[in-house]
Structure formats: structure tokens, C-alpha cells
Amino acid sequence: MEVIMALAVGGMVAGAVYLILSRQYLRVMFGVILLSNAVNVAILTVGRLTTGNPPLIAQGTEVMDHAAANPLPQALVLTAIVIGFSLLAFALVLGYRAYQEMGTLDTSAMRVAEPEEKP
């Protein structure tokens, strides 16, 4: 199972890198989405993949008597998803605004902040 997950992460990162290398801002953003999802899957994988039992302690006992899924990676992934979502929302609105201002989303045509210098 870990091997499949690792391959999935690798495939997603490869796709993300391909998209991020594009000059179109929107494609870069799609690459970033894919990359952050790849990282989330990686967090789940490194937190050990276990099937079944939720990490709950039975009533009347003080320690867990069975192997259970690790709750911490899930908490980390949840935090990362929330943060990634808000960053992405901002980035997409910014992209829309940039399109309104500059009429293009081609990053190599965006030379307002760094105008080409005359020799």
C-alpha cells in the first residue's frame, strides 16, 4: 500500500512540476493545487497507513488496547488543507485582478514591476 501511495505522490508531483513550469499563471496555480495535494497524501503516508480502528479509548480503560489509525497526520492534513485553500483563494482572486489590470496572464509578459532596461 505504501508503495502505491508513494508512486501516486510521485506522479502528482511530476504533474505539478510540469504545470508550474508553464508561463500561464492559471496553469501554475493548478500545479500548486496538485503539489499541495501531493504533499497532503505524503503526510498521510508517512503517518503510517493503517486500516480500520479509530483511535478511541474504550470506556472504563485508560490506554488504547488495540492498534489504531494515527490521528496526528489527519490533524496536520486538515490544517494544511485549510491553509492551502485560503492561500489558493487569494492567489486566484489576485490572478483575476491581474488579468483585469494587465490584460494577460502570461507571466513573461508581466514586466510592470521590472521593466526591461534599455541597454
Place this chain on the structure above:
Amino acid sequence: MNAWLTAAPILIPMLTAALCMVAWKHPVVQRGLSLLGSIALVAAGGALLSIVLNQGIQVVQMGAWAAPFGITLVADPLSALMVLIAAVMGFCVALHALGDIDPVREKGGHHAVFQILMTGVCGAFVTGDLFNLYVWFEVMLISSFVLLSLGGLREQIDAAIKYVAINMVATACLLLAVALLYGVTGTLNMADLSIRVPEVPNQPVISAIAVLFIIAFGMKAALFPFFFWLPATYHTPSVAVQAIFAGLLTKVGVYALMRVFTLIFTGDSGWTHGILMVMAGITMIVGVLGSLAARDLNRAWSWQVVAHIGSMVMGLAIATPLALAAAAFYMVHDIIVKTNLFLGAGLVRRLAGGSTDYARLGGLFKTAPWLCLLLFVPLGSLAGFPPLSGFWGKLLLVRAGLETEHYVMVGLLLVTGLLTIWLVGRVWAEMVWKAPAEPPAMAISTLSFGRTYLLILPLLLLSLITVSIGLQPERLLNLAGQVGHSLTDTSAYVQAVLGTTPSPQPTLLGALETEAMP
């Protein structure tokens, strides 16, 4: 009480930001709140530093969860020093912002977002948990996105696009590095990690994760080859925002590198610190050459931010107590000087009529002689003229480099210093000695007396700090020495966080499951 004080660097700006948002429609109230919150943060930072120096490292367990399980806040000499200096910069910039920020940006929530930025910066300084560090980086990041694009000028939007794109990739790298480290050690507490990491049987994995951390923090700190976003963005937002970005943001990246590479990744230092050394050397040279090639004051200063990041990382890469002390000293000096230079460049821009292109500058001594005198302090300190603070920082770094026989790095540092003197000379010639291209716009005289005062006071304050560090370096040198020792001998840090009893070995769930199998 001490526990509250350790958490205060996070609580005070967070509360200030919340109150500013409550008073969203009343900019005047926000101004007062922002200033009060900044003053309170300086007071808390000062009190925290004095307590750390007198009573040792301060630790708070959030929610009273015992150390490796909950989030821990730690204030050691480096954290406390950085909190204090960040608070002072926050105060100076908040003061300058009162005179500088235009009504549009103020209505857009500049003061509230600025305080959130301070929350993120201070949170990154005091946290003792790696995942929590990532969260504070994100807090800092998203508020910096807003501050960068606030105002909505075309060049701001253009710069923000690049800044956002590179930082989202950096964020993913950092998150992946944190997750992988958790995967091999089963803990996220930094003190606990410093014990667990050497126990990992597969050490090459640790080295690979360390390199991922170098990449992630290197992007935040603008190290070569991840620096190109900085000169593309830092000259676009309002002056107050430029100053706080240049002063603090990249230094948080350097702080994180210093924390992680003295506490956690010390096993394979030939490899990891070697990489840092090479990156630091190239960063210095590339930064200073870029600053010489720029034909605009603000952009030259942006390149200078890059150049001096290299000097600090060089101190970290040498990693002797003296070198780490030098890095800490240099960081304090550089934060003050860069904030001052960007605030000064903002005033020069006002006087030159909205542009800092060298072609538009000139005759500053006739227009504003007092500003010239004031600007000479950070310029001289940047170039490292004795007895200003930059001289002592460079002296310490050179000594640390010579002691450990890093002659190439010392050579690069001195060449960078020389080229910086060239840049300072050129800026002085363009800005002060040259005849102005056109009659001065004299924008500053149209401001009311009170506003002029608000714009000048932070510069005066920062210049006074620079001069007093330069003339009285012993106190800061002693403090930096303590920082250096606490970073090389981390047992006090670990003991303060984890207590005297070692934490139980975490049971990795994969192992538990295989044991449970019949």
C-alpha cells in the same frame, strides 16, 4: 506571569489586530490601537528578554499538554532577542505608517493586517514546535500577500503574482519537509527532535530532509538560487510595508535556518553546512553585484537585502559559538539598518517627486540637509564604517572565519563589503552631490508639521540605535555571545522543554501493527 509573558509576543499583536478589525470603519481608532499595540509589544519584548537573561530559558506548554505531545512555546536568548528587535521595528514602522499610509490603504485595513504580520513573525520566533512554525510562516505569508497588493497599483499586482507563486511552492516544500521528519522520528517538538534525529538508523534520509529544509527556508530567506523574487517585489508596496518586509521577513527565514540547523540537523554538518556555506558565498556576491547594476535607489536596497542575508548564513554555516554570535549580532544590525534605509528611501522618493530612479535624484543636501545627515548613519553602517554597528558585525564574522580557516568565505565577505562601500559612495554621489535633474518637487513641505514629525521620528530612533550599538557594542556583543553559546550547547534548551525525565520513545504505528499481527 512568566508564562503569559512568553505568550505575549503572539497575544498582543493578535489582540491588536482583532481590535483594529472591530474598529474597521474608524481609521483614527485603528491608528491609535496600532500604535498602542506596538508599544505594548516592545515592552513585552524587553521584559521577556530580561527574564530570559536573568532566569534562563522560558517554556510554556499550551493547554498544559506535556512537552512532546502538545505545542510548546520557548523563549531562549535568540528568540527573545529577535522578538525584541522585531517589536522595535514594528513600533518604528507603525509610527512611520501614521504619517505615510494614504487613506485608500488605511481603509483597506493596513493597520490590522500589519499587526497580523507581526503576530506571524513573533509566533515564528517563540514557537518550539515544527508544525506550529509552519503555521506561523503561513500567517506571516498571507498577511504579507495582502500588504504587498494593498493599494492595487499595477506594479504591485504584478509583483504580488510572482511573490505568491514562489511562496506557495516554498510552503509546499516546508510542509513536505516537516511531514517527512515526522514520519521518521514520530515527533514534531523541536527539542524532542534534537534527541530523536541522531537515533534514526537511516541517517542519509535525515540528510535528504535537511536539504529540503534548506530549500524551503532558503526561499523564504532569499538565499541563492532562490532570491530572484525579492528584487522583483520589494520596491513596489507602500514605504512602511517595504521597510517591514526588508527588515523582518527574510530574517525570519534566517532565524528558522539558525534554529533548525543548530538544534536538529547537526549530525551531518559537513554536508548540510557545506551547502549552506556555498549558498551564502554566492548570495553575498550576487546580491551586491545586483545592487550595483540597479539604477534605482529602492531596487538597489532590495538587492542589498539579498547580499547581507549571505553574511548571516555564512555565520550559521561556520557554526562555532563565535560565528553564531556574529550571525546574531549581524542580524540585529541588519534588521535595524535595512528598515532605516527603506524608510529613508521613502522620504527621498517623496522629495524627488515619486521616483527613486537615480536620474531623478540629486541635490538632497540643499532640499533637506537634516535628512542627509540622518541617512548617513544607516548608509555608513551598511558599508561597515567604524564605529557604526555594521563594522562590528563584519569584524566578528571575519574573526570567526579566520579562526576556522574559511579564507575563501572571508575573502568573499570582504569583497562584498568593498563593493557595498562602492554602492554607498555612488548612492551618495547620485543623491546628494549631483545637481538635481529638475527643480525639486518639495512634496515634504506641503505636509503638516505633525506628519513630517511622524515620518522623521522613526528614522531618528533607528539611527540612534545604530549609533549607540556602534559606540557601545559590549552589551549587544555579550548578548550575542550568550546566543552563540546557547545555540552550540543546546542541552539547556532541550532540558527546559522536556524537563529532566526523558520523554517516552514514541511507538510508531507500523511497528505496533506488526507486533499485533499473529
